[in-house]
Amino acid sequence: MNAAVLDTTDQAPSESGLLLDASPVKSLFLGQVIHQNLFPYPTIKEDEKETLEMVLDSFDRFLSEKQDSFAQWDEDAAQPEEFLQGLRDMGLFGLIIPEEYGGLGLSNAAYSRVLSQSSMHDSSGSLTIGAHSSIGMKGLLLFGTDEQKAMYLPKLASGEMIAAFCLTESGAGSDAAALKTKAVKNDDGTWTLNGEKIWVTNGGLADFFTVFARTEGEGGKLSAFIVEKGWEGVMPGPTEHKMGIRASSTTTVSFSDVKLPATALLGSEGKGFKVAMEVLNNGRTGLGGGAVGGMKACIALSSQYAKERKAFGQSLSDFGLIKKKIAQMTVDCFAAESVVWMVAHYIDSGHSDYSTEAAISKVFASEAMWRTANEAMQIAAGNGYMREYPYERIVRDSRILTIFEGTSEILRLFIALSGLKDVGDALKDMKKGVEGIFNNPIKGFGVLTDYTSRRLTQMTSVGRDRIVPNVPESLQNEALVYEKYALELSRLADVLLRRYGKNIIGKQYSMQRVADVAIDLFVGISVLSRVASMEADDSAKYKQALGIARLFTQDAKRRMNQNLRRLLKNEDEDMTELCDFIVDGEAYPWDVI
Amino acid sequence: MKKIMVGLKRVVDYNVRIRVKPDGSGVITDGVKMSINPFDEIALEEALRIKERGEAEEVIAVSIGPADAQQQLRTGLAMGADRAILVQTDKLVEPLDAARTLLKLIEKESPELVIVGKQAIDDDNGQTGAMLAALWDRPQGTCVSEVTFADGKATVTREVDSGLETIEVDLPAVLTADLRLNEPRYVKLPDIMKAKRKPLETVSLDDLGIALDPQLEIVKTDPPAQRQKGVMVEDVDGLISALKDKGLL
Numbered sequence: 001m002n003a004a005v006l007d008t009t010d011q012a013p014s015e016s017g018l019l020l021d022a023s024p025v026k027s028l029f030l031g032q033v034i035h036q037n038l039f040p041y042p043t044i045k046e047d048e049k050e051t052l053e054m055v056l057d058s059f060d061r062f063l064s065e066k067q068d069s070f071a072q073w074d075e076d077a078a079q080p081e082e083f084l085q086g087l088r089d090m091g092l093f094g095l096i097i098p099e100e101y102g103g104l105g106l107s108n109a110a111y112s113r114v115l116s117q118s119s120m121h122d123s124s125g126s127l128t129i130g131a132h133s134s135i136g137m138k139g140l141l142l143f144g145t146d147e148q149k150a151m152y153l154p155k156l157a158s159g160e161m162i163a164a165f166c167l168t169e170s171g172a173g174s175d176a177a178a179l180k181t182k183a184v185k186n187d188d189g190t191w192t193l194n195g196e197k198i199w200v201t202n203g204g205l206a207d208f209f210t211v212f213a214r215t216e217g218e219g220g221k222l223s224a225f226i227v228e229k230g231w232e233g234v235m236p237g238p239t240e241h242k243m244g245i246r247a248s249s250t251t252t253v254s255f256s257d258v259k260l261p262a263t264a265l266l267g268s269e270g271k272g273f274k275v276a277m278e279v280l281n282n283g284r285t286g287l288g289g290g291a292v293g294g295m296k297a298c299i300a301l302s303s304q305y306a307k308e309r310k311a312f313g314q315s316l317s318d319f320g321l322i323k324k325k326i327a328q329m330t331v332d333c334f335a336a337e338s339v340v341w342m343v344a345h346y347i348d349s350g351h352s353d354y355s356t357e358a359a360i361s362k363v364f365a366s367e368a369m370w371r372t373a374n375e376a377m378q379i380a381a382g383n384g385y386m387r388e389y390p391y392e393r394i395v396r397d398s399r400i401l402t403i404f405e406g407t408s409e410i411l412r413l414f415i416a417l418s419g420l421k422d423v424g425d426a427l428k429d430m431k432k433g434v435e436g437i438f439n440n441p442i443k444g445f446g447v448l449t450d451y452t453s454r455r456l457t458q459m460t461s462v463g464r465d466r467i468v469p470n471v472p473e474s475l476q477n478e479a480l481v482y483e484k485y486a487l488e489l490s491r492l493a494d495v496l497l498r499r500y501g502k503n504i505i506g507k508q509y510s511m512q513r514v515a516d517v518a519i520d521l522f523v524g525i526s527v528l529s530r531v532a533s534m535e536a537d538d539s540a541k542y543k544q545a546l547g548i549a550r551l552f553t554q555d556a557k558r559r560m561n562q563n564l565r566r567l568l569k570n571e572d573e574d575m576t577e578l579c580d581f582i583v584d585g586e587a588y589p590w591d592v593i
Numbered sequence: 594m595k596k597i598m599v600g601l602k603r604v605v606d607y608n609v610r611i612r613v614k615p616d617g618s619g620v621i622t623d624g625v626k627m628s629i630n631p632f633d634e635i636a637l638e639e640a641l642r643i644k645e646r647g648e649a650e651e652v653i654a655v656s657i658g659p660a661d662a663q664q665q666l667r668t669g670l671a672m673g674a675d676r677a678i679l680v681q682t683d684k685l686v687e688p689l690d691a692a693r694t695l696l697k698l699i700e701k702e703s704p705e706l707v708i709v710g711k712q713a714i715d716d717d718n719g720q721t722g723a724m725l726a727a728l729w730d731r732p733q734g735t736c737v738s739e740v741t742f743a744d745g746k747a748t749v750t751r752e753v754d755s756g757l758e759t760i761e762v763d764l765p766a767v768l769t770a771d772l773r774l775n776e777p778r779y780v781k782l783p784d785i786m787k788a789k790r791k792p793l794e795t796v797s798l799d800d801l802g803i804a805l806d807p808q809l810e811i812v813k814t815d816p817p818a819q820r821q822k823g824v825m826v827e828d829v830d831g832l833i834s835a836l837k838d839k840g841l842l
Contacts, residue, residue, distance in 0.1 A: 051785055054668055058780040091782030104782055
């Protein structure tokens with residue numbers, strides 16, 4: 001039986017008080033708030049904090065001196081070798097590699113914070129480091145054998161080798177089942193690799209590739225391999241011309257009859273899909289951290305600009321429509337930061353089931369960054385559109401965030417399906433429970449009772465005791481919102497599954513709404529948890545944090561309400577018909593003449 | 594030289610916009626970024642370069658301040674200092690007391706050279722180095738923009754109002770670092786990890802037999818007056834008459 005269905009009080013908590021195998025978001029779909037995993041808000045360990053502060057300080061100085069070069073490198077679509085050497089000298093390629101291999105051994109939370117700092121200066125530079133650590137060599141770190149680690153990690157830590165992640169192909173992005181690159185096992189245990197990967201970040205710089213290839217013929221299972229650039233038949237293509245993150249190297253990498261030693265296999269044969277997913281899940285907080293840094297930079301730019309720029313004899317910051325934008329940018333940034341570090345903490349404390357939470361943090365942070373970049377440009381208006389200002393580069397750079405490492409759309413479906421699966425399992429368990437009453441009355445009754453009590457909770461609102469006790473008096477109303485909507489989500493998830501059964505998979509409009517409610521719930525509770533863990537004092541900073549919690553929650557409440565109502569009453573069919581009509585004609589058919 | 598001692602003071606970072614506490618009792622340091630005094634960082638950089646040229650064997654970073662000043666000493670260790678000593682106190686330490694304290698450390702460590710910043714950017718007193726040399730009864734080279742060593746002597750270039758002045762001082766001596774002495778290095782991240790394993794000793798003022806003896810009383814701290822809004826004058830005549838109105842011409 002699924003762990004999340006059990007009453008959480010029955011589970012033995014880990015040393016830290018966390019329930020390491022319980023996913024808070026999946027549980028929300030069942031109307032349960034696993035408060036152990038949500039409160040109090042995690043903090044960084046004191047000794048790591050000191051290291052991190054020194055790392056940030058040093059990196060910050062290194063980057064701030066290059067401020068003027070970033071725009072030029074964006075134009076040139078390349079980072080000069082001196083900059084890459086600077087990154088190597090600083091030790092930035094070894095951020096998450098354990099100390100015994102010559103790295104810094106930073107936790108996921110600290111690593112995300114470093115990327116957030118670098119993204120305040122330059123997205124391309126962040127990406128060069130991020131693609132190396134978050135995905136390029138993460139597979140080796142997570143699945144490599146001791147021999148593989150000893151062979152590569154020291155070189156990867158020093159930056160002697162830069163890493164890249166090769167999954168996407170021209171016919172297969174999110175759809176990993178369509179991958180064509182294949183590795184054939186030879187009689188002597190070696191492999192022969194053939195295929196072409198596209199959009200490889202760091203493709204032109206990398207010496208170490210994590211490559212996913214089919215090892216069981218067409219449609220068969222995937223395996224992951226370590227491939228060195230020096231091996232015959234490995235060919236990176238020319239640099240792609242991109243809209244944003246232009247200074248970061250993106251290329252194709254083709255493999256023609258590349259002979260791989262048996263030791264190049266990463267993880268078990270046939271488990272490549274698992275490797276890819278683990279790497280991507282684990283790497284999400286790097287991207288999220290980057291988005292947060294970008295937002296912080298926008299907030300600083302916009303607040304300075306709004307204060308200095310005068311119109312009609314007033315500062316822009318005196319106008320309500322500008323105030324609203326800067327406030328909203330701040331709420332978005334705080335919320336993204338809260339959820340990204342919550343997830344980073346799950347990863348650091350050894351949670352086994354955090355993929356849904358990681359997906360939420362990626363969707364929310366990347367979309368929040370896009371909104372923020374867009375508003376920062378709007379505040380700077382005409383100036384914002386000019387290349388001499390940084391806004392247009394920030395807008396271009398941030399556009400990729402909702403696309404790569406899983407599009408917002410794919411991740412929304414993933415979030416909804418992950419949550420609904422547990423509800424489906426619970427329903428099945430209930431059915432089994434009823435059958436079980438006759439075979440094993442006690443066990444069966446237990447299952448039934450658990451499910452029934454949840455239904456009772458929904459109807460009587462007795463269960464409102466998981467969030468409220470964890471927040472200060474001043475946030476009680478906000479806590480009640482999340483308690484209420486967690487129950488609402490579980491009620492409607494139940495309705496949906498009963499109505500559509502496994503056909504739910506075709507109901508993307510509904511799944512998007514369900515995912516959006518889950519996103520608002522988890523991000524909102526993360527915000528609440530963070531503010532609740534702050535020291536309550538008279539400072540303006542604390543007062544405004546309370547304000548952020550209120551602002552986010554009230555907006556989230558409106559959105560959740562809409563989304564849930566529209567699950568049952570909507571214009572989805574009109575939408576589908578219209579789209580089909582247009583796609584059929586491949587054009588807009590109306591005119592005014 | 595065997596040993597160089599460098600003083601590192603923990604100060605509010607130079608990028609921070611200083612805010613005064615509402616009751617005027619000092620500046621706000623809670624939640625404010627703190628750093629090594631930039632002139633002290635230059636002092637440390639110079640010491641490290643001297644060592645890297647093979648002209649010294651050991652660089653000892655010392656600080657007088659709260660427990661949190663360990664962070665600045667760790668940064669100093671990450672830059673390359675070999676070990677560090679913190680004289681821990683939560684009290685405000687005036688230049689003379691700082692000099693007396695540093696002298697005790699000198700007596701313990703017997704360095705051939707002591708380098709400190711020419712001033713700290715928090716109180717801008719610019720006295721500690723000179724006072725230390727006097728108490729130690731050794732020569733001093735203040736506001737150093739260049740220094741070389743030969744035959745137990747330091748040749749020091751100082752920036753003075755009339756230009757550059759070159760003096761020669763016998764070692765041991767105290768030098769105070771000016772802005773143009775060097776450009777401090779970035780701390781490399783692996784060195785931050787290495788710094789964790791370098792020795793950092795903490796002693797109290799009592800351990801050194803120092804009783805603080807403040808000479809000054811800070812009555813009040815005020816933020817600088819807000820700048821008055823300027824007026825635009827039409828032309829040169831307007832400027833002249835405006836200056837005359839103010840009695841400035």
